[in-house]
Amino acid sequence: DAGITQSPRHKVTETGTPVTLRCHQTENHRYMYWYRQDPGHGLRLIHYSYGVKDTDKGEVSDGYSVSRSKTEDFLLTLESATSSQTSVYFCAISAQDYGYTFGSGTRLTVV
Amino acid sequence: EDQVTQSPEALRLQEGESSSLNCSYTVSGLRGLFWYRQDPGKGPEFLFTLYSAGEEKEKERLKATLTKKESFLHITAPKPEDSATYLCAVALGGATNKLIFGTGTLLAVQP
Numbered sequence: 001d002a003g004i005t006q007s008p009r010h011k012v013t014e015t016g017t018p019v020t021l022r023c024h025q026t027e028n029h030r031y032m033y034w035y036r037q038d039p040g041h042g043l044r045l046i047h048y049s050y051g052v053k054d055t056d057k058g059e060v061s062d063g064y065s066v067s068r069s070k071t072e073d074f075l076l077t078l079e080s081a082t083s084s085q086t087s088v089y090f091c092a093i094s095a096q097d098y099g100y101t102f103g104s105g106t107r108l109t110v111v
Numbered sequence: 112e113d114q115v116t117q118s119p120e121a122l123r124l125q126e127g128e129s130s131s132l133n134c135s136y137t138v139s140g141l142r143g144l145f146w147y148r149q150d151p152g153k154g155p156e157f158l159f160t161l162y163s164a165g166e167e168k169e170k171e172r173l174k175a176t177l178t179k180k181e182s183f184l185h186i187t188a189p190k191p192e193d194s195a196t197y198l199c200a201v202a203l204g205g206a207t208n209k210l211i212f213g214t215g216t217l218l219a220v221q222p
Binding site: 041042045056058092094099101105 | 143145147152153154155156157160198200202207208209210211212213214215
């Protein structure tokens, strides 16, 4: 496999609680991305990183923050989870000018 | 505004019945167009990259083609195991290597 893992695979959390999702890669790729996938909206970019401590916002970044302190790890944090953040979250990695390799996803339910 | 539109949203075929999926795009500075396959509960899996109009790529029963405004994924004599959601994405210009995804075509191939 491509050497990208996401954890946890499933999580149920309560409204207002903080949640952190982890993406770990063993490919030493520069670029890492967090997407959410919802019916009717497809994959939408939340945040991305182009190097250690270098991150930027995507199209749906409100309510989310990220950190990348090491090349191999990219963390997505929901500061205070809301029901609208119930979704499937995918991490992806890429080398320059190549397509993405995706993780298996995290199914997050906010109740 | 950069946009990717896929059609149809869903397609039901009989085994052996060939068809095509469409991906139309309006972007400023296309660096590449990607096709992915996604099975339920899994992350998208890379199929093809196309970089310039006129380019074609083939893999088993799938063939992807690219024009200046759209891409087609042709499926020849499909089998039930080809059932999946097929996603199209375009890479934008610039150093971020970001992809914009369409909402996908859900393909069901009946035996």
